[in-house]
Amino acid sequence: MAKLVYSAIASLDGYVEDAEGSFDWAAPDAEVHAFVNELERPIGTYLYGRRMYETMAYWETAADPSPVSQEYANIWKAADKVVYSRSLDAVTTTRTRLERDFTAESVQQLKDSSTTDLSIGGAELGGQALQAGLVDEIHLLLNPVIVGGGKPALPNNLRANLTLLNEHPFPSGVVHLHYTVRP
Secondary structure, three states: OOOEEEEEEEEOOOEEEEOOOOOHHHOOOHHHHHHHHHHHOOEEEEEEEHHHHHHHHHHHOOOOOOHHHHHHHHHHHHOEEEEEOOOOOOOOOOOEEEEOOOOHHHHHHHHHHOOOEEEEEOHHHHHHHHHOOOOOEEEEEEEOOOOOOEEEOOOOOOOOEEEEEEEEEOOOOOEEEEEEEEO
């Protein structure tokens, strides 16, 4: 059975967006981006809500000339994508399908039938998966910034027991924390 991995780039106080909806403070430097590429390489399917999908669709035609960005674009394009949205009319990227409803049963079926790990992106959809007990691992990349509010990386009113598997500090002040979710 494949693992479902929730990854988020967050502020030190736990937000993926600030109160104005900005996340420009979260742009990774080349070293962090290369690390993220290695985390994403084994992912065979990305699960997204509409807003995260619209953000990530950039990678379909990314024109960033840096080698680390081009590498990420290739990793992203090689994976399947499932977008959960009731408002999106159609998807615009290859290897992507649209699902109207996110259900624990359908995600569990994906995990059971997949030969590669799956990643769930976006705080809201990731939060639903965490609350449903579907997430097996969490990767948090904490940035050395406090934004004081916004969209939390982890849902409120969630209790989960975690085991720290790895930590990695970067010279930029970003810290990667890797946890497994205990049943």
